Amino acid sequence: METFVFSVLNGVTYGLLLFMLSSGLTLIFSMMGVLNFAHASFYMLGAYFAFTIGAATGFWVALFLAPVLVGLIGAAVERWGLRKVHTNGHVAELLFTFGLAYLIEEIVKIVWGKLSIPYKIPPLLDGPAFTLWGTDYPAYRVFMLAVSITMLVALFLLLKKTRAGLIIQAALTHPAMVGHLGHNVPKIFMTVFGIGCGLAGLAGVIGGNYLVTDPSMAYAMGPIVFVVVVIGGMGSLAGAFVASLLIGLLQTFAVAVDATFFDLFGWAGLGAMTEVGRISISSLAPMLPFLLLVLILMIRPRGLMGDREF
Amino acid sequence: MTDTALSPALGPTRSAQFRDRVLPFLAFAAVLVAIPAFGPSRTWLTLFNSMGINIVFALSYTMLLGRAGLLSFGHAVYFGLGGYLAMHLMAAIPEGVWGVAGVFALPVVGFAGGAVAGAVIGWPSCRRAGIPFAMISLGIAELVASAAFIFVSVFGGEEGISGDRMKWFDPIAIGGLEIDFTMGPLGDVYWFIAFWTFLATVLMYAFTRTPLGRMSEAVRDNPERAAFVGYNPQQVRYLVFIAAGGFAGVGGGMAAVNFEIFTPENLSLAPSGFVLLMAYIGGIRYFAGPILGAVVLTWMQSSFSAYTEAWLLYLGLLFIVIVMFAPDGLAGVVARLAKGVTAPGAAPRLGRWAGRTVAALVALTGVVVLVEVAVRWSGGYGETFEPFGLPLPADEPITWVLVGVPIALGLTLLRLAATGDEP
Incomplete structure (x- = not known):
């Protein structure tokens, strides 16, 4: 029971962090057809910016400034990079962001060094929030949860209750029609790209000190965010939300399961000390999202809640 | 075919x-x-x-x-x-x-x-x-x-x-x-x-x-x-x-x-x-x-x-x-170059391309200086970038002149070349 509750809490925290990353990516992907390979690089930039800004102003200012800065960089990338490549098709756009991910990683290595940086949790949140069954639950995770949910609500209100959100939603499915109605679609694209990157930056600000801030964090996070977007389905923020939580819970629970293949398949004659029998479920946790990705693409290419195939 | x-x-x-x-x-x-x-x-x-x-x-x-x-x-x-x-x-x-x-x-x-x-x-x-x-x-x-x-x-x-x-x-x-x-x-x-x-x-x-x-x-x-x-x-x-x-x-x-x-x-x-x-x-x-x-x-x-x-x-x-x-990659560049030399009206076109190449190279010089100075600054071993015997430490204005001027100049030239082109 204890493990279960903590796993659920951790899984939801991680899942919401994933959603913060994948919501931006889904918006960008659905609207522009660009699977942004550099999305996790903006997440990394968020963490590094927060470290540098935070050193001067403290964490709370950085929490606002860093995502805005990342968002502006994202908008600039769209305006002067991606828009130019757009005419050469989606593969060229994908490759552009692929090269951008390379570039950002190298620049980060030059500016902040190759090792991880001491980006710490602010002292105010560096303690237990509550105690369950004698185990402390860190306050910072509760804070992450709060930020994620605030962001979720804000995004929901923006998309559903404002005029701008209405146009963005329309551009998700019918970009050409929105253009015909006289809206500046390239500007919408730039804004959405900027907002998406800003959200990734925010995820970096609150995720960088929870996980680890080093130049390989983008490489570690990037593929998982793709998995979330593909499983969730194209054009579906709700799908991305469900998929984020699913992946978050799946990974957290797999790590918590203390079983090997022998325990599962021993009845079929699998030896305890054979190579296959010794594989533990927890060691498979990093692989599970990709297994899910391949299965989903084979069985249901539109994803859980996608409204169209890509 | x-x-x-x-x-x-x-x-x-x-x-x-x-x-x-x-x-x-x-x-x-x-x-x-x-x-x-x-x-x-x-x-x-x-x-x-x-x-x-x-x-x-x-x-x-x-x-x-x-x-x-x-x-x-x-x-x-x-x-x-x-x-x-x-x-x-x-x-x-x-x-x-x-x-x-x-x-x-x-x-x-x-x-x-x-x-x-x-x-x-x-x-x-x-x-x-x-x-x-x-x-x-x-x-x-x-x-x-x-x-x-x-x-x-x-x-x-x-x-x-x-x-x-x-x-x-x-x-x-x-x-x-x-x-x-x-x-x-x-x-x-x-x-x-x-x-x-x-x-x-x-x-x-x-x-x-x-x-x-x-x-x-x-x-x-x-x-x-x-x-x-x-x-x-x-x-x-x-x-x-x-x-x-x-x-x-x-x-x-x-x-x-x-x-x-x-x-x-x-x-x-x-x-x-x-x-x-x-x-x-x-x-x-x-x-x-x-x-x-x-x-x-x-x-x-x-x-x-x-x-x-x-x-x-x-x-x-x-x-x-x-x-x-x-x-089309490097091969595409080579192919276009070969075509540009043989096709009629080669001289003005090659002149334009040469101008653009020079502009790009000027900008590249600035980028290279920037990257090399930055790499040595971040390496933390106190090395300085010395192209052709000219030391360029990260905190000297000459370094930043050599970074900023070529990049600005190269990009401006490229921009001018692009607007001067016929469509």
Whole structure:
């Protein structure tokens, strides 16, 4: 029971962090057809910016400034990079962001060094929030949860209750029609790209000190965010939300399961000390999202809640 | 394209066929044969051997991305699995005269390994082209690489498995003729690599001339029409995928013999990304493109990494510049240049191009100074960047002048050149 509750809490925290990353990516992907390979690089930039800004102003200012800065960089990338490549098709756009991910990683290595940086949790949140069954639950995770949910609500209100959100939603499915109605679609694209990157930056600000801030964090996070977007389905923020939580819970629970293949398949004659029998479920946790990705693409290419195939 | 139903006069003449299809390969073979005559050092031989492997690998990748339009992020899986199979067989080959021939033939084993892997993995992957294919290849690459770390007995864990390509130590006598070829020394390995590079290149070119190779291009451009003509796009993709996997496996077999070690790293996303860069920077629309890309990038990898820590940054910049401004790659640039020289009105056009090149080079100078100064500043060893004996410390204004002025000047000139162009 204890493990279960903590796993659920951790899984939801991680899942919401994933959603913060994948919501931006889904918006960008659905609207522009660009699977942004550099999305996790903006997440990394968020963490590094927060470290540098935070050193001067403290964490709370950085929490606002860093995502805005990342968002502006994202908008600039769209305006002067991606828009130019757009005419050469989606593969060229994908490759552009692929090269951008390379570039950002190298620049980060030059500016902040190759090792991880001491980006710490602010002292105010560096303690237990509550105690369950004698185990402390860190306050910072509760804070992450709060930020994620605030962001979720804000995004929901923006998309559903404002005029701008209405146009963005329309551009998700019918970009050409929105253009015909006289809206500046390239500007919408730039804004959405900027907002998406800003959200990734925010995820970096609150995720960088929870996980680890080093130049390989983008490489570690990037593929998982793709998995979330593909499983969730194209054009579906709700799908991305469900998929984020699913992946978050799946990974957290797999790590918590203390079983090997022998325990599962021993009845079929699998030896305890054979190579296959010794594989533990927890060691498979990093692989599970990709297994899910391949299965989903084979069985249901539109994803859980996608409204169209890509 | 030839169409035999029409007048045969529409097809290329025999001399044109010879010029376009045979002559380049004769030249390629001549270069391969001529290289040892210059007595290259060990460093150069090592470099040439890596180039040969990368040429085969990049060409096999272009069968997917260039010909069939399938963007794969996991092509190193087939390279690696073919290589691992060759590695295991190399260990199984007994010492003896025939062992030399056995080791020499290992790329065939690599082909088999890569093709079988392609046949198994390709079946679920090839149903759709485009983004779903790219995502499946990414997922499978992650799965295979993680699995390779788990199954230590097959893949050797972190340190991988190593082998020994030398199965015989004396000169071999055949009919009174003594041949000193044991596959041990680097010079012998060069001939091995050269042979397989040439053979694989010819075979992959021949593949583009087969009906299957032609259909793969049709499926890339318009799958619906290909289906109406009576070809199942899924099946075409699948067969091309198997062939591409097989040729990647040939590269893997060559690498197994050359490096005598294979680690799970070889299957991971990093080499898959590198082969994508090689093929795309070289130019995927031209058969010679990936060859050019493999040669240039392998050379950059070995020589730039000695000069500067930031070589991956330069690689990323090169890739982005290619994607943005020259989507046909280096081969496309060369082809346009050749056309620009021969087509009428060459002088003003070449003048314009030269002007733009100069402007780009000016901007590049600023970027290089910026990157090099930054790398030394971040290295923290107190080094200063001293091009041509001029020290440029990070805190001197002269440094920032040399960064800012060339970049600003180069970009302004480029902008002016762009507005001065006729559409």
